[in-house]
Amino acid sequence: MGKKAALIGATGATGQHLLVNLCDSGVYDCVQAFGRKRVYPQSHLVEEHLIDFDRPETWSSLIHADDIFLCLGTTLRIAGSKAAQYKVDFDYQYAFARYARESGAKRVFVISSPGASPGANGFYLRMKGELDEAVKTLGFETTVLIKPSLIRADREDKRVGERLGDLLLTPLCRLPVLRRYRPINATELALAIAIIATQIEAPASEYVLDDIQSVLPQGDPLREGNA
Numbered sequence: 001m002g003k004k005a006a007l008i009g010a011t012g013a014t015g016q017h018l019l020v021n022l023c024d025s026g027v028y029d030c031v032q033a034f035g036r037k038r039v040y041p042q043s044h045l046v047e048e049h050l051i052d053f054d055r056p057e058t059w060s061s062l063i064h065a066d067d068i069f070l071c072l073g074t075t076l077r078i079a080g081s082k083a084a085q086y087k088v089d090f091d092y093q094y095a096f097a098r099y100a101r102e103s104g105a106k107r108v109f110v111i112s113s114p115g116a117s118p119g120a121n122g123f124y125l126r127m128k129g130e131l132d133e134a135v136k137t138l139g140f141e142t143t144v145l146i147k148p149s150l151i152r153a154d155r156e157d158k159r160v161g162e163r164l165g166d167l168l169l170t171p172l173c174r175l176p177v178l179r180r181y182r183p184i185n186a187t188e189l190a191l192a193i194a195i196i197a198t199q200i201e202a203p204a205s206e207y208v209l210d211d212i213q214s215v216l217p218q219g220d221p222l223r224e225g226n227a
């Protein structure tokens with residue numbers, strides 16, 4: 001019998017591609033997608049659950065997975081306040097990880113950020129760091145932190161700050177000291193996460209941008225424009 005996976009954030013820029021990659025990997029018999037919006041799965045392997053994250057009593061017992069993937073996230077502009085963003089990026093993801101672990105999940109893969117730390121000065125990096133450390137305390141056999149920089153994607157919600165950041169970072173990141181902050185395509189990131197989860201026997205505990213790109217097949221077209 002094959003393994004089972006579960007993820008949240010399957011309608012997001014990275015999550016939607018990761019869902020497809022996990023189904024195509026040949027490793028999982030079932031990929032559970034938990035969220036507030038339909039993912040319109042193209043694979044019979046997808047088991048979709050439309051949930052209210054604020055009511056864990058209605059969905060926590062539905063998680064049955066060996067591996068889980070935390071891809072949920074929003075922005076301060078869309079959330080409307082720091083408290084609302086923290087609720088999505090930290091509270092929902094930590095709760096999902098905790099219930100998944102209680103249900104027997106063995107491995108967790110978290111999309112984090114370079115510079116994430118509970119002691120960071122900035123709100124976003126501090127929030128990401130707090131989630132990283134909180135998930136580590138849950139007792140998973142394997143915890144993998146994925147730390148890309150800015151994620152390029154065609155989003156329904158137009159994130160002006162991300163577009164400006166892309167324009168500024170792309171030329172600046174030609175400098176060696178800033179290479180780890182260069183943008184990465186969501187499709188590329190999703191493929192790398194799937195490869196780390198399904199093709200690497202003993203994944204490292206942390207993958208920064210160079211590590212993420214190093215696992216992609218040489219000559220992969222997704223690597224173009226990110227050298």
